[in-house]
Structures are given as structure tokens and as C-alpha cells.
Amino acid sequence: MNTPNKLTLMRVILIPVYLVLWHLDFPGNNYAALAVFVVASLTDFLDGYIARKYNLVTDFGKFMDPLADKMLVLTAMTCFCAMGRFPDWALVIVMAREFAVSGLRLVAVDNGRVIAAGMSGKVKTFSTMICLSLMHLTILPIPMWVLDWVCVIVIAATTLYSGVEYFVKNRDVLNWNK
Numbered sequence: 001m002n003t004p005n006k007l008t009l010m011r012v013i014l015i016p017v018y019l020v021l022w023h024l025d026f027p028g029n030n031y032a033a034l035a036v037f038v039v040a041s042l043t044d045f046l047d048g049y050i051a052r053k054y055n056l057v058t059d060f061g062k063f064m065d066p067l068a069d070k071m072l073v074l075t076a077m078t079c080f081c082a083m084g085r086f087p088d089w090a091l092v093i094v095m096a097r098e099f100a101v102s103g104l105r106l107v108a109v110d111n112g113r114v115i116a117a118g119m120s121g122k123v124k125t126f127s128t129m130i131c132l133s134l135m136h137l138t139i140l141p142i143p144m145w146v147l148d149w150v151c152v153i154v155i156a157a158t159t160l161y162s163g164v165e166y167f168v169k170n171r172d173v174l175n176w177n178k
Contacts, residue, residue, distance in 0.1 A: 007047035034136035097163035
């Protein structure tokens with residue numbers, strides 16, 4: 001197993017660690033959870049960089065890397081949703097986009113085509129990870145509800161945009177006449 005794949009697996013392993021820290025009741029647990037979330041998020045950028053730079057792209061990585069990303073961000077969103085800080089409608093937008101794009105990719109593969117991650121998808125992932133990281137902070141000079149809503153709007157907007165873009169750019173994959 002190469003280094004990028006190990007980093008991807010590390011991200012998956014960090015998800016339950018994040019959840020445990022989130023739910024433990026001790027001073028600073030949100031910052032401990034944030035530290036794990038940041039480390040897990042950084043592995044996403046690092047594994048992709050290493051895989052491309054050293055030509056270590058594998059089928060396992062193509063499958064597991066986006067799945068690990070989805071698992072990580074959906075876990076954090078679900079935690080904030082349970083606290084009432086992330087609205088359920090925004091969580092549904094994110095989940096629907098992920099299922100729809102995954103479905104589109106499956107149809108494309110069935111037709112012998114691979115749909116690579118687009119720039120808008122990368123921007124969506126980056127902005128989502130940044131926003132979720134900021135939502136862990138409790139000592140910012142702005143009210144928490146303002147930060148939460150700004151983050152929710154950024155996440156929902158980038159998610160919707162990237163989802164629409166995937167379908168517009170790859171509309172030929174879906175043969176509507178058969």
C-alpha cells in the first residue's frame with residue numbers, strides 16, 4: 001500500500017476519533033475534535049498531492065479518497081446538525097449532491113468514461129473543510145450564529161454550484177432517449 005492510500009485510510013480511521021472527542025465532556029473537547037478534523041482534512045490535500053506528483057494514483061485511491069472526504073465532512077455536519085447549528089436542509093443538499101454525482105460517475109463508468117474531479121468540486125471540498133473548521137471555534141469576535149450562517153451559505157452554495165456544473169458538463173453521459 002502506497003503513502004497516499006495510507007493517508008486516505010488514516011482519514012477514515014480519524015473519523016471515529018473525531019466523534020469520540022466531539023461527544024466527550026471535558027474542557028476543550030471541541031478544540032481536540034477540531035485538531036483531529038484539521039489533521040484529517042490535511043491528509044486529503046496531502047494524499048492527492050503525493051499521488052499526482054509521484055504518479056501513485058491507484059484504483060483504490062480513486063474510490064476511497066472521495067469516499068473518505070464525504071464520510072469526514074458528513075460526520076462533522078451531522079454533529080453540528082444535532083446541535084442545531086447546521087440546518088437539516090443544508091445537510092440534505094450536501095448528501096443529495098454527493099449521491100447524485102456518485103451516481104453520474106457510475107453511469108459514466110458503465111459507458112467506459114471516467115469523470116474526474118472538477119475545480120468546482122475541489123473548491124467545494126476546500127471551502128467546506130474550512131467552514132467546518134471555523135465552526136469548531138468558540139472564541140471568534142463575531143456571534144456564533146453569524147459564523148454558522150455564513151458557513152452554511154458558503155457550503156450550500158458551493159455544493160449546489162459544483163453539483164450543477166458536474167451535470168451540465170457531463171449531460172451527454174445521461175442518455176435521455178433510451
